[in-house]
Amino acid sequence: MATLDTDALGAWVREYAxxxxxxxxxxxxxxxxxxxxxxxxNMHRGMTAAVAALDATPPADGAALLKTVAMTxxxxxxGTSGPLYxxxxxxxxxxxDDGSPAAFAAAxxxxxxxxVARGKAELQDKTMVDALLPAADALTEAVGAGQxxxxxxRAAADAAARGRDSVTPLVARKGRASYLGERSAxxxxxxxxxxxxxxxxxxxxxxxx
Amino acid sequence: MKKLINDPADVVDxxxxxxxxxxxxxxxxxxxxxxFRGDAPVAGKVGLVSGGGSGHEPLHGGFVGLGMLxxxxxxxxxxxxxPDQMVAATQGVDAGAGVLHIVKNYxxxxxxxxxxxxxxxxxxxxxxxxxxxxxxxxxxxxxxxxGRRGVGVTVLVEKLAGAAAEQGRPLAEVAExxxxxxxxxxxxxxxxxxxxxxxxxxPTFDLPADEMELGVGIHGEPGRRRVPVAPAxxxxxxxxxxxxxxxxxxxxxxxxxxVNGMGGTPLLxxxxxxxxxxxxxxxxxxxxxxxxVGSYMTSLEMAGCSxxxxxxxxxxxxxxxxxxxxxxxxxxx
Numbered sequence: 001m002a003t004l005d006t007d008a009l010g011a012w013v014r015e016y017a018x019x020x021x022x023x024x025x026x027x028x029x030x031x032x033x034x035x036x037x038x039x040x041x042n043m044h045r046g047m048t049a050a051v052a053a054l055d056a057t058p059p060a061d062g063a064a065l066l067k068t069v070a071m072t073x074x075x076x077x078x079g080t081s082g083p084l085y086x087x088x089x090x091x092x093x094x095x096x097d098d099g100s101p102a103a104f105a106a107a108x109x110x111x112x113x114x115x116v117a118r119g120k121a122e123l124q125d126k127t128m129v130d131a132l133l134p135a136a137d138a139l140t141e142a143v144g145a146g147q148x149x150x151x152x153x154r155a156a157a158d159a160a161a162r163g164r165d166s167v168t169p170l171v172a173r174k175g176r177a178s179y180l181g182e183r184s185a186x187x188x189x190x191x192x193x194x195x196x197x198x199x200x201x202x203x204x205x206x207x208x209x
Numbered sequence: 210m211k212k213l214i215n216d217p218a219d220v221v222d223x224x225x226x227x228x229x230x231x232x233x234x235x236x237x238x239x240x241x242x243x244x245f246r247g248d249a250p251v252a253g254k255v256g257l258v259s260g261g262g263s264g265h266e267p268l269h270g271g272f273v274g275l276g277m278l279x280x281x282x283x284x285x286x287x288x289x290x291x292p293d294q295m296v297a298a299t300q301g302v303d304a305g306a307g308v309l310h311i312v313k314n315y316x317x318x319x320x321x322x323x324x325x326x327x328x329x330x331x332x333x334x335x336x337x338x339x340x341x342x343x344x345x346x347x348x349x350x351x352x353x354x355x356g357r358r359g360v361g362v363t364v365l366v367e368k369l370a371g372a373a374a375e376q377g378r379p380l381a382e383v384a385e386x387x388x389x390x391x392x393x394x395x396x397x398x399x400x401x402x403x404x405x406x407x408x409x410x411x412p413t414f415d416l417p418a419d420e421m422e423l424g425v426g427i428h429g430e431p432g433r434r435r436v437p438v439a440p441a442x443x444x445x446x447x448x449x450x451x452x453x454x455x456x457x458x459x460x461x462x463x464x465x466x467x468v469n470g471m472g473g474t475p476l477l478x479x480x481x482x483x484x485x486x487x488x489x490x491x492x493x494x495x496x497x498x499x500x501x502v503g504s505y506m507t508s509l510e511m512a513g514c515s516x517x518x519x520x521x522x523x524x525x526x527x528x529x530x531x532x533x534x535x536x537x538x539x540x541x542x
Contacts, residue, residue, distance in 0.1 A: 034430075035430065038409070041285075041409070078291045079284075079285075080316045082291060083317070119316070176315065179348050179354070179430055
């Protein structure tokens with residue numbers, strides 16, 4: 001069975017940093033259509049700083065690693081993505097039990113629930129929650145059914161993408177996009193997009209450890 | 210992109226350095242990006258802290274000084290500051306009488322100020338009260354949106370609550386003034402052009418040469434409606450109509466009428482708009498008690514304006530006339 005040790009979680013975080021950097025302009029583009037044109041810049045700044053913090057002080061264990069990422073996002077990013085992604089990693093850090101896939105799935109769920117509580121968003125509000133909640137559900141279900149972690153994370157990433165796509169036609173009800181009313185419909189939500197990248201990064205790294 | 214900058218990544222730090230050089234009466238903490246009153250914390254006085262994304266200058270740093278804010282946190286351009294900054298600002302202005310946070314209603318600002326208030330309570334026990342401004346009538350207020358945005362009325366809250374704090378009033382009363390001002394003020398804005406966030410390098414939205422955006426936000430977030438460019442007279446009517454429909458401004462001691470420039474509109478044009486505003490208000494039976502015309506809450510180089518009306522009474526007029534000494538507002542001293 002795969003073990004999610006500190007190195008594996010570190011690889012996930014680094015892959016996510018690489019992905020948000022690669023997609024920086026795309027995220028900003030999506031955000032300029034229905035937000036304030038800074039999501040790519042902010043995620044790039046935060047995740048680059050998180051990787052730098054991990055390089056500067058190698059964490060003792062997986063929980064410490066996730067906490068470093070959380071505190072960096074909270075203190076470097078601002079906006080909504082800083083507190084929301086920060087809360088996700090912070091709750092995951094607090095809930096991470098051991099290196100088993102079941103523990104990771106439970107920690108991920110705790111992180112997503114933290115995002116829901118901090119942002120007060122529900123499904124269909126057209127936010128990152130629309131990608132994260134289906135991903136957490138799919139992950140819990142697949143791991144619970146005894147699937148291998150790579151299969152479970154693939155299912156989670158696919159669920160995140162479906163969740164993101166399912167709210168694209170909708171009118172946003174939270175965040176800056178909600179100010180647009182009807183004009184927010186038929187745009188991809190930038191937060192849901194960066195959340196899909198997070199789960200994709202997990203599938204690309206953790207699933208292979 | 211043509212801008213007077215060195216590097217897009219350094220815009221906020223470079224501007225704070227310039228502000229520190231130009232205003233020795235202020236104290237600027239470059240690490241936390243906080244602008245403090247030079248004499249903060251002021252003994253016995255409630256501390257006023259605000260902050261938000263950069264790009265709205267003179268808001269908020271330009272309103273730090275006697276009779277207004279004690280500290281302002283500067284975030285990245287159009288991005289809320291982070292809790293660390295707000296904690297540093299709050300602890301730096303706390304003289305024992307408590308601290309008022311003035312927060313514009315944007316999800317990020319509200320979330321980061323909330324986290325900061327939790328941290329301050331856990332660390333030092335400083336009493337913090339938050340007042341969130343949400344005066345933009347362009348946005349529908351419902352359970353299903355982030356609520357109305359905080360725009361022009363924020364400047365008035367900072368001035369009026371600042372004057373109340375300067376008189377030595379307790380935290381609860383200062384917060385009450387802030388809440389009352391927010392509750393009695395309404396705004397609506399428009400844009401003739403987009404703005405360009407330095408790190409993005411290109412305009413946030415496209416606006417054809419013959420169209421304008423009604424109900425635009427202060428971050429270049431598109432408004433609710435695009436209409437053909439119209440004379441200032443019609444623009445004043447289009448902006449005031451939803452404001453007047455949202456709250457009854459007739460009777461009483463009248464209003465404070467605030468015509469605000471978005472950054473790229475000359476004062477000459479703002480006065481043209483103000484003349485039309487005065488005419489529309491006269492026709493609507495609204496008396497103007499005080500006025501403010503200028504670019505006080507901007508959106509980088511966006512061309513356009515917003516109009517804010519605030520219902521005033523004797524007390525608010527006295528607070529408005531009270532001395533203020535900040536880089537951007539200065540009278541009576």
